[in-house]
Amino acid sequence: MDLEETKLPGVGLRHDFTTARGRRIGVVSQRGGDRELLLYSQDDPDACHAVVDLDPDEAEVLAELLGQPRVVERLARLREQVEGLATEGIYVEPGSPFDGRTLGDAAIRSRTGASVVALVRAGEVLPSPAPSQRFQAGDKVVVVGTQEGVRATADVLANG
């Protein structure tokens, strides 16, 4: 894949590339933080068929949505690389003793030896959550550790 970077004087930067299936897409990064998502026309390769204006928050959400599968992919690869390492996404069920309490309260690492590497909440990934991060019912807690450690974590989150 060939990512092209073009300077737009007075505007910002444009990045664009052609996908394996022949569509050209790109992003204009304006200096104020706004982004434009570009879909190039197939008839006229120099023009855009559609342009979507995104404010900085929207751009971030889109980036996370597009980046999310890669986090999962990378975790899967990590598991393959290190034998004996288990990762799992454990849901915080409604009624869990830790619904509304912090990661620090659960003391998962000291009790089970497993580490919480991310929280997935409403489709958004919160990587490396801080000990002050609160759990909510419905969160997916991504845990890495030994097989027993991961199982023990599920037990802690369900029963306290």
Next chain:
Amino acid sequence: MHTAALLIELGAVILGLGLVGRLAGTLGISPVPLYLLAGLAFGAGGIFPLNAPEEFLDAASEIGVVMLLLLLGLEYTAGDLLGNLRRQAPVGVLDLFLNGLPGAAFGLLLGYGPVGALAMFGITAVSSSGIVAKVLADLGRLGNRETPSVLGILVLEDLGMAVYLPVLTAVLAASGVWEATGSVAVALACLAVALVVALRWGAVISRFVSAGSNEVTLLRVLGLALLVAGVAEQLHVSAAVGAFLLGIALSNDLDEEAHRSLEPLRDLFGAVFFVSFGLTTDPSTLPPVLLPAAGLVVLGVLTKLVTGWFAAKRAGIAVPGRIRAGAALVPRGEFSIVIAGLATAAGLDPQLAALAAAYVLSMAVLGPLLARWADPVARRYVRRQRERAATAR
């Protein structure tokens, strides 16, 4: 009593501009031509002559030029300027001469003399960066592949103006050929020094003006801009160029928020600048220049189309993109008016101001419309090509 009159008249003018600006938004055109028209209507000999507070408006319009050029400079970093100069220099030269020479020829034919011809060269050569950038953003063309060529030309034109304006200011101020040559040399030397300072020590200047609060930063930037502009004017480099160079010096490191906080000032004083030019132009001088203005408009559209075509072709853009690039470059605006203002202030033929007003009025209206029409034209071309390919098969 005096205060009341001043406030009422000023209020009427600014409120009028606000209403006119809204109209421009509804029509989807640039407000610049409407500001000029408002000035013509309110001025001496207009439909609705207003005894405008001249001294105040003069001062405000000077500040308007400084703000317009300061903000323009802030858009460009030193890297943008040098990079475009390296890559696009031939296109920039073609652009300036192809578009400027017809203007200069008209100037000579209409009897404005060599200095008037020099002014006409600038008036017809330079596209309006403000209008073009706005049109490209509004039409969603920032991502198009011909857009870097268009923006590159704007950068080079503005850079060209940084050389042209000091030359014009010096020539206008001088009385003889020798004096003119001398003051041009001095002005260009000052420009070179200022450019080096701007490119080398921009970070130092930015650190000096950046204060914790936006309010203080605003005051420092504004104060420094007026100071630099004043000194530049004194040295015949022209206030506009001084402000432009300061903008370039600050562009790298001044934070985006301070930049944004300057925009309302630019909008206010910039509007006053255009109105004030309209106010000083007597509408009764317009009819005799309409014919030459129409000729210049036709030529000006054609030469910009050619420029855009070549610039885009050089960047490997196909025919539809070349049409779009040329049409986008058509609008003329702030620079043309700045030049005409300088020329009339120096006592050149007042007809020149009327011609410039008529020219900018037409180009600022026609330009965005042409840019819009380029899309269907380009689409029709693409469709025809496809049909031809289909029948050939």
